[in-house]
Amino acid sequence: MKIALFALLGLMLGAIGGAALGIGAGLAWIEVFKTTDFEGYSGMLVFFSFMPAGAMIGALGGAAWFGIMAARDDEIAVESESVMHQERR
Template structure:
């Protein structure tokens, strides 16, 4: 249950961070490639393509990263407890 909770937490944090990075990448794209601003085209490009793409990639990456970290933490805790029990004997 702990792994699933951390995966959901990573999904949320990853989506927020990915969206922010997507906005940054979109703004960089506009500046580098001199995208036109006619009728708000550059703003729509950033907020309708870069931001959602960044949020999707970030949420998947964050969920996987937090899930793997939670799973490894669980394995390490079990190994540490068994090693501590063997030293006492």
Template sequence: MKIALLALLGLALGALGGAALGIGAGLIWVEIFKTTSFEGYSGMLVFFTFMPLGAVIGGIGGALLFGIIAIRDAEIAIEREPVRRHDR
């Protein structure tokens, strides 16, 4: 259950961060390639193309990252038996 909840948290945080990075990337794209602003074309490009792509990529990446961290934490949390020394 812990792994699933952390994966959902990673999905949400990754989607938010990815959307923000997507907006930034879109604004950079508009400035570098001098996209026209006629009837709001550049704004629609940023918010209907770059932001959703960033959110999807960030959400998947965040979910995978948090899921892997949770799985590794579950593996580490297992108690190990102490090493027994053999007296000679």
């Protein structure tokens, strides 16, 4: 269950981060390739092409990364061993 919850968290955070990176990549594309701004074409290109693509890639990558990290118990230290030993006494 922990793996699934971490994967969902990674999915959400990855989608947000990927969308932000997609917007940045789209704005860079417009500047580098001098995309026309006739009737808002450049804005539609960024928000209907680059942002969703970045969100999808980020969501998949975030879910996979968080899922793999949650599957490895030794990578995520929620409590240190000394705290666990003190509670048992």
